[in-house]
Amino acid sequence: xxxxxxxxxxxxxxxxxxxxxxxxxxxxxxxxxxxxxxxxxxxxxxxxxxxxxxxxxxxxxxxxxxxxxxxxxxxxxxxxxxxxxxxxxxxxxxxxxxxxxxxxxxxxxxxxxxxxxxxxxxxxxxxxxxxxxxxxxxxxxxxxxxxxxxxxxxxxxxxxxxxxxxxxxxxxxxxxxxxxxxxxxxxxxxxxxxxxxxxxxxxxxxxxxxxxxxxxxxxxxxxxxxxxxxxxxxxxxxxxxxxxxxxxxxxxxxx
Amino acid sequence: xxxxxxxxxxxxxxxxxxxxxxxxxxxxxxxxxxxxxxxxxxxxxxxxxxxxxxxxxxxxxxxxxxxxxxxxxxxxxxxxxxxxxxxxxxxxxxxxxxxxxxxxxxxxxxxxxxxxxxxxxxxxxxxxxxxxxxxxxxxxxxxxxxxxxxxxxxxxxxxxxxxxxxxxxxxxxxxxxxxxxxxxxxxxxxxxxxxxxxxxxxxxxxxxxxxxxxxxxxxxxxxxxxxxxxxxxxxxxxxxxxxxxxxxx
Numbered sequence: 001x002x003x004x005x006x007x008x009x010x011x012x013x014x015x016x017x018x019x020x021x022x023x024x025x026x027x028x029x030x031x032x033x034x035x036x037x038x039x040x041x042x043x044x045x046x047x048x049x050x051x052x053x054x055x056x057x058x059x060x061x062x063x064x065x066x067x068x069x070x071x072x073x074x075x076x077x078x079x080x081x082x083x084x085x086x087x088x089x090x091x092x093x094x095x096x097x098x099x100x101x102x103x104x105x106x107x108x109x110x111x112x113x114x115x116x117x118x119x120x121x122x123x124x125x126x127x128x129x130x131x132x133x134x135x136x137x138x139x140x141x142x143x144x145x146x147x148x149x150x151x152x153x154x155x156x157x158x159x160x161x162x163x164x165x166x167x168x169x170x171x172x173x174x175x176x177x178x179x180x181x182x183x184x185x186x187x188x189x190x191x192x193x194x195x196x197x198x199x200x201x202x203x204x205x206x207x208x209x210x211x212x213x214x215x216x217x218x219x220x221x222x223x224x225x226x227x228x229x230x231x232x233x234x235x236x237x238x239x240x241x242x243x244x245x246x247x248x249x250x251x252x253x254x255x
Numbered sequence: 256x257x258x259x260x261x262x263x264x265x266x267x268x269x270x271x272x273x274x275x276x277x278x279x280x281x282x283x284x285x286x287x288x289x290x291x292x293x294x295x296x297x298x299x300x301x302x303x304x305x306x307x308x309x310x311x312x313x314x315x316x317x318x319x320x321x322x323x324x325x326x327x328x329x330x331x332x333x334x335x336x337x338x339x340x341x342x343x344x345x346x347x348x349x350x351x352x353x354x355x356x357x358x359x360x361x362x363x364x365x366x367x368x369x370x371x372x373x374x375x376x377x378x379x380x381x382x383x384x385x386x387x388x389x390x391x392x393x394x395x396x397x398x399x400x401x402x403x404x405x406x407x408x409x410x411x412x413x414x415x416x417x418x419x420x421x422x423x424x425x426x427x428x429x430x431x432x433x434x435x436x437x438x439x440x441x442x443x444x445x446x447x448x449x450x451x452x453x454x455x456x457x458x459x460x461x462x463x464x465x466x467x468x469x470x471x472x473x474x475x476x477x478x479x480x481x482x483x484x485x486x487x488x489x490x491x492x493x494x495x496x497x498x499x500x501x502x503x504x
Contacts, residue, residue, distance in 0.1 A: 156315055157350020157416075161423050162339030162367020167374045171363055175354040 040220065047224035055210060055226050059233065062206035065127040065199070066192040072128070073135025074185050077101075080136065081143030085173070087150065088165055098144060105137030109195050113204035124205030131192050131199075142184050146177045182248055186241040193237055197230050263326050265291040265427045265459035266312055266342075271321035273304075273311055281307045282318070285485050287478060289427075291326070294453065294460040296474030298467075303480050305463040306347065306431050312461065313344040313429040325427060339367040343425035347432045349416040351404045357415045358400040361387040364422030383422070390418035393452050394445075410441045417449055421456065428453075430462045434469065442466075446473045 023029060083089055083097035107115075113130035120126050150173050158172050174181070200208020207226060214223040266289040273282040281304040289295050299305050310316040312323055314330035323330045325341045333341070343364075351360050365383040366374060373379070379387075391397045394414035404412060413434055420428050434442035446469060453460055464470045470477050478485055 151348075151350075153346045153348050154350045154352060157344060157346050158352075158363050158366070159335070160313065160315060160339060160342070160344040161364050161419070162336040163363065164366075164371055164374075166371045167366050170375050170377075171355070171359075171366070172352055175352050178354050 043218075043220040044224040046221065047228060048219075048221040049225055051222050051225055055207070055222075055229055058200070058207045058210045058226075059229050061124050062196050062200075062208075063193065063233065065124050065131060065204075065206055066189060066196045069128045069131025069196070070135055070185065070189045070192050072132035074139060074188070076132065076136045077139035077143060080140040081147060082169055082173075084140060084144035085147040087148055087152070087155065088168070088173075094144075098141070101137050101140035101144070103137075104133060105141060107134075107137075109134040109192075110199065110202060113199045114202050117203050122203040122205075127196055127199040127204035127206055130204055131196055134195075135188055135192065139184060139188060143177070143181065146180050146184075147173050150176050183245065186244060190234070190237050190241060193233060194230075263291060264288045265293075265326060266461065267324045268312060268318075269321050269324070271311060271318040271323065273307060273316065273318045275307075282311065284321075286321075287485055289459060289461055290476075291426075291459050292457065293475040294450070294462070294473055296470040296477045297461065297463045297480055298465065298470060298477060299463075299480035301465075305480055308480060309429050309431050309461065309463055310344075313342050314338050315344060336367045339423060339425070341426050343420035343423045343428040345416050345420055345428065345430040345433060347435070349412055351412055351415055351419075353405040354403065356401050356403055357391060357396065357407065357411075357418075358384075358387055360404055360415050361390055361400075361418045361422055364390075364419040364424075367423065387418070387422050390421040391415070393421065393455075394418045394448055409436050410445060413437065413445055414448075417445075417452070421452055421458075424456070425458065427459045427461065430460065432464065433462045435465060439466070439468065442469055443472060449473075 019025065080097050080101055084094050084101060086094045088094075089097075109130055112133045113127055116126035116129040116133075120129065154172055154176065155168060158168060163171065197207045197211070200206045200210065201212050203209070207230065211223065211226055214220070214226065266287075268285055268287050271282055271285050272280060274280045285308065297305055297308065307316065311318050314323065314325075314333070317331060325333075325338075328341075330338060330342070352363075362379050362383065365379060365387070369379065369383070388397060388400060391400050391414075394417055396411055396414050396418075399407065399411060404415060407415070420430075434445055437445070449460065450473065452458070460473075462473065464473070
């Protein structure tokens with residue numbers, strides 16, 4: 001009890017020190033920030049809807065990139081996550097698979113986009129590969145952990161029917177995890193739509209390019225239109241994934 | 256070793272010792288012989304190692320000392336597919352895949368006979384599907400074949416688990432605490448169905464149970480496991496008349 005209290009006090013002191021170091025207690029600066037927020041807000045209104053056709057085209061590219069990248073990453077993450085399941089494979093093999101996934105995950109999606117811009121040139125293809133790469137690293141880890149949590153009694157029972165490892169994956173591991181597999185890939189899709197709207201900053205296609213131009217030219221009314229479009233898409237995605245969850249989770253028919 | 260030189264024992268354990276770690280023995284020097292075609296019930300207080308004994312008998316765990324043979328063949332020397340053609344195993348929680356239908360779960364009993372490619376595509380041969388339907392029919396739940404196990408009742412799940420094991424065509428079935436969670440009437444009905452199926456398919460059943468009434472109904476022989484040792488074996492009605500030990504936890 002006493003040690004918990006000490007830990008809490010130490011954490012609070014550390015937080016205060018960090019905030020101070022970051023300039024959180026520079027009141028004058030914060031007040032200036034609030035004044036600027038007012039000015040920025042005024043400059044954003046009303047949104048310039050004249051650029052809607054341009055923005056919509058860029059937005060569609062972003063949506064395409066996120067869908068294709070998420071799907072490619074999802075497919076590629078499967079073999080890696082199965083190899084990373086310690087219940088099925090030797091510690092060496094599963095350790096190696098997990099190491100590869102961790103390596104991929106270490107690199108942020110923006111950096112992956114830069115790598116692919118170098119490899120395949122400017123444009124949405126680089127963005128798609130960047131998103132796919134990051135998705136592989138993330139999902140492979142999540143799925144391997146998920147597969148490892150499969151009820152050992154079910155594995156044992158089906159193994160005793162003479163099933164091979166591949167058959168166990170097909171008939172036990174994937175169906176048992178089906179709900180979480182779907183939930184995670186939907187989460188990743190939402191995440192990728194938000195992430196891919198800035199990939200254009202590094203020339204990887206989509207909305208980011210447009211956002212960057214309007215930011216640099218201080219054209220905030222046009223920027224407001226773009227941000228509103230992103231908001232609409234993210235809300236639509238939320239609705240879509242809520243619908244998918246409602247219709248498929250808990251009653252997933254895996255075969 | 257054979258029974259009268261002709262009818263072999265279905266399962267034999269010869270001086271088996273088992274510990275999960277170090278020398279903390281869960282099973283100590285256990286020998287038993289299960290005659291082919293007879294149904295054996297293993298009883299004993301909770302925590303005496305009934306589950307461990309059944310898992311060793313089914314070839315899922317390997318004993319530290321001694322050996323288990325199924326129809327004279329040591330289980331340790333058989334590969335998984337060969338073993339699965341001889342012994343079926345039903346764990347206490349049944350080991351069903353909840354997201355799949357009853358029929359899909361039953362079809363898993365055929366996995367030891369079909370190739371990976373076919374199985375990955377979910378393409379089971381027509382005759383296996385028919386046999387799976389027949390197994391569900393024998394258990395009285397043919398009409399539930401497309402229902403997800405997730406939505407089924409406890410009794411229905413028990414029947415699905417048995418049907419899966421029947422499709423496996425083993426000669427011996429090892430079942431842990433089968434029908435324990437069901438009310439007496441339902442458990443009794445399911446066990447009667449199992450006896451009929453076992454006679455038809457010539458299967459030897461070994462089950463652990465904790466209810467005397469059901470053990471008497473189902474078992475031709477009852478073994479008691481206490482303090483990591485088999486203390487006594489009983490046949491038929493003798494169990495109630497002569498035994499003093501308390502099988503309930």
